[in-house]
Amino acid sequence: MLLRGATKRFDGRVAVDHLDIDVADGELLVLLGPSGCGKTTALRMVAGLEEPDEGEIEIGGQVVNDVDPKDRDVAMVFQSYALYPHLSVEKNIEFPLRQRGLHADDRRRRVREAATSLGLADLLDRKPRQLSGGQRQRVALARAIVREPQVFLMDEPLSNLDAALRLQTRADIVALQRRLATTTLYVTHDQVEAMTMGHRIAVLDRGVLQQVDTPSVLYERPANVFVARFLGSPGMNLLPATLSDAPSPAPLCDAPSPAPLCDAPSPAPAGPSSCARVAGGHLALGGEQAAAARRAAELVVGVRPEHLALTPSGTLEGTVVLVELLGADVHVVCRLSDGTELVVRQDAPAARPAIGEAVRVSAAASSVHVFTQKSGARLGGPQ
Numbered sequence: 001m002l003l004r005g006a007t008k009r010f011d012g013r014v015a016v017d018h019l020d021i022d023v024a025d026g027e028l029l030v031l032l033g034p035s036g037c038g039k040t041t042a043l044r045m046v047a048g049l050e051e052p053d054e055g056e057i058e059i060g061g062q063v064v065n066d067v068d069p070k071d072r073d074v075a076m077v078f079q080s081y082a083l084y085p086h087l088s089v090e091k092n093i094e095f096p097l098r099q100r101g102l103h104a105d106d107r108r109r110r111v112r113e114a115a116t117s118l119g120l121a122d123l124l125d126r127k128p129r130q131l132s133g134g135q136r137q138r139v140a141l142a143r144a145i146v147r148e149p150q151v152f153l154m155d156e157p158l159s160n161l162d163a164a165l166r167l168q169t170r171a172d173i174v175a176l177q178r179r180l181a182t183t184t185l186y187v188t189h190d191q192v193e194a195m196t197m198g199h200r201i202a203v204l205d206r207g208v209l210q211q212v213d214t215p216s217v218l219y220e221r222p223a224n225v226f227v228a229r230f231l232g233s234p235g236m237n238l239l240p241a242t243l244s245d246a247p248s249p250a251p252l253c254d255a256p257s258p259a260p261l262c263d264a265p266s267p268a269p270a271g272p273s274s275c276a277r278v279a280g281g282h283l284a285l286g287g288e289q290a291a292a293a294r295r296a297a298e299l300v301v302g303v304r305p306e307h308l309a310l311t312p313s314g315t316l317e318g319t320v321v322l323v324e325l326l327g328a329d330v331h332v333v334c335r336l337s338d339g340t341e342l343v344v345r346q347d348a349p350a351a352r353p354a355i356g357e358a359v360r361v362s363a364a365a366s367s368v369h370v371f372t373q374k375s376g377a378r379l380g381g382p383q
Contacts, residue, residue, distance in 0.1 A: 005055035008041050015041045017207040026181040030198035038207035039187045043153050048072050060150050075144035076153040081136040083128040090124035093142045114142040134165035152184040203227050225376035228302050234343050236302040241276035243293045276301040279338035281316040284365040292380025298373035305345035307367035314360030320353045
């Protein structure tokens with residue numbers, strides 16, 4: 001499946017702006033972004049429910065811009081279950097097969113197979129009102145897979161479920177997609193869903209594709225400030241910064257240096273290392289980040305909460321304003337001198353500071369990301 005320069009406007013406003021995405025056969029690709037970013041519009045263009053103003057939609061090697069939705073060989077699962085309340089589970093699942101005129105024996109076989117694969121075999125005689133939310137969503141999934149389409153399109157199918165059902169249904173969808181190996185385009189605003197389900201993730205903001213890659217690459221090497229902030233719970237800490245030479249460590253004592261053991265030449269002194277000056281102190285930069293940072297006058301540096309530590313030797317000074325216990329983790333929120341808040345993730349057994357306590361925060365140079373302040377684009381960074 002391919003979207004090539006796909007663009008959609010509503011009343012002169014661009015909802016999707018020249019979107020280029022190539023979804024491999026059998027891949028589950030997630031469209032991720034905040035509300036209003038264009039991800040559902042992109043899905044609806046693939047389904048044929050919206051006509052692109054520019055660009056092409058290709059399914060199975062065929063351009064389908066002028067193909068009716070019913071002839072595109074796609075199956076869509078909506079945020080709402082969209083079940084017929086007067087029909088049984090069996091009849092709801094069977095409905096698209098009846099529309100296609102399949103023989104009764106074929107319909108019965110495919111309905112049973114789909115229902116069994118989703119744990120619905122014992123519920124076929126029930127009406128939707130007799131089912132839980134998770135069961136209704138599985139019926140909607142069964143109605144989609146029974147068609148055996150080329151492409152599944154899923155528009156936030158888990159958003160109406162509670163946390164426990166969402167977790168279970170998420171696992172069901174992943175297992176089902178892996179077993180069927182059907183190309184799937186999945187829309188969500190939930191970055192946890194995206195990270196745990198997608199083979200790849202396409203991040204959108206205001207209709208523009210920001211980055212598309214595997215979950216690990218997006219998390220470890222975000223292309224810009226938006227992706228860095230959006231991925232992660234909580235997102236990356238981002239601080240305005242300027243580049244300067246790192247301060248030299250003070251000598252430990254005034255004792256004379258020991259005489260050389262041989263006449264070998266002394267190594268040349270290393271050039272000055274660089275750091276990012278931020279409110280409340282500085283952060284050391286690795287060689288790649290420092291070299292990249294020299295290309296921009298104004299910087300933003302980012303560090304994931306799990307890569308920060310509270311330590312007496314930390315190079316940032318702040319004041320604790322909030323301590324959140326989240327089971328195995330603790331989030332310590334520190335306020336720097338300019339009011340910027342910094343989230344530090346600790347293991348729960350670690351000693352927790354008190355609110356109002358002055359603390360020092362450190363980060364390894366290899367964990368610091370560098371972005372340009374003007375455009376937000378990434379400048380080098382950790383591998």
